[in-house]
Amino acid sequence: MSHRPKWWRRLAVPVSVLLLSGGLAAPARAGGPTPTVVDTARGHGDVVSPVFCLWGDHVREHPEVVRRIAAEGQVLCNHSMHHDDLSVLTPEQIRADLVETSALIRRAVPHARIPYFRAPYGSWGQTPQVAVELGMQPLGWRLAITDWEPPGTDVLVQRLRDGITPGAVVLLHDGGGDRSQTVEAVDRIIPELRAQGWRFTLPRRRG
Numbered sequence: 702m703s704h705r706p707k708w709w710r711r712l713a714v715p716v717s718v719l720l721l722s723g724g725l726a727a728p729a730r731a732g733g734p735t736p737t738v739v740d741t742a743r744g745h746g747d748v749v750s751p752v753f754c755l756w757g758d759h760v761r762e763h764p765e766v767v768r769r770i771a772a773e774g775q776v777l778c779n780h781s782m783h784h785d786d787l788s789v790l791t792p793e794q795i796r797a798d799l800v801e802t803s804a805l806i807r808r809a810v811p812h813a814r815i816p817y818f819r820a821p822y823g824s825w826g827q828t829p830q831v832a833v834e835l836g837m838q839p840l841g842w843r844l845a846i847t848d849w850e851p852p853g854t855d856v857l858v859q860r861l862r863d864g865i866t867p868g869a870v871v872l873l874h875d876g877g878g879d880r881s882q883t884v885e886a887v888d889r890i891i892p893e894l895r896a897q898g899w900r901f902t903l904p905r906r907r908g
């Protein structure tokens with residue numbers, strides 16, 4: 702059923718699932734991660750540790766969703782205030798943006814741990830150094846399944862099946878539009894991969 706080499710299937714390999722808020726294709730009218738994705742993550746709670754990358758604008762609109770994510774033990778990631786391209790900013794400007802975002806998250810969830818930062822569009826510029834100074838690990842990804850242009854759940858499941866590799870961080874999208882295909886794809890692929898011996902964990906901390 703899989704063209705993957707057999708040893709991959711036998712190996713218990715770490716895979717991180719990354720869910721992030723905010724739409725690339727659709728304006729973020731509803732904003733923020735949808736409760737549906739939080740539910741899906743919780744449904745596989747003991748085996749999956751998604752990281753939710755939040756924009757400050759969405760956190761301000763939907764602090765209750767942030768509280769749910771944190772209350773259910775999921776992990777938070779700073780994804781900037783407005784999803785701007787931060788590569789054109791100075792370190793001081795970047796710092797102001799990241800500090801404001803984290804402060805909003807902590808207004809919703811006092812003392813929240815925010816171990817990761819992800820640059821909008823993967824446009825890093827000088828953000829990695831600033832993020833590290835603020836105690837956050839810059840978080841890249843290896844597999845994106847282009848779920849912001851939903852091609853149908855079957856296609857998304859197949860892209861996950863074909864594209865996942867040991868240690869890969871997988872980029873999925875939540876919020877900013879109808880994400881039901883992503884939710885269904887996650888719900889289907891996790892049991893399948895689990896049955897093959899895959900494990901899901903948090904992205905490795907560097908250094």
Ligand SMILES: [Zn+2]
Nearest residue numbers: 723784821822
């Ligand atoms: Zn983004």
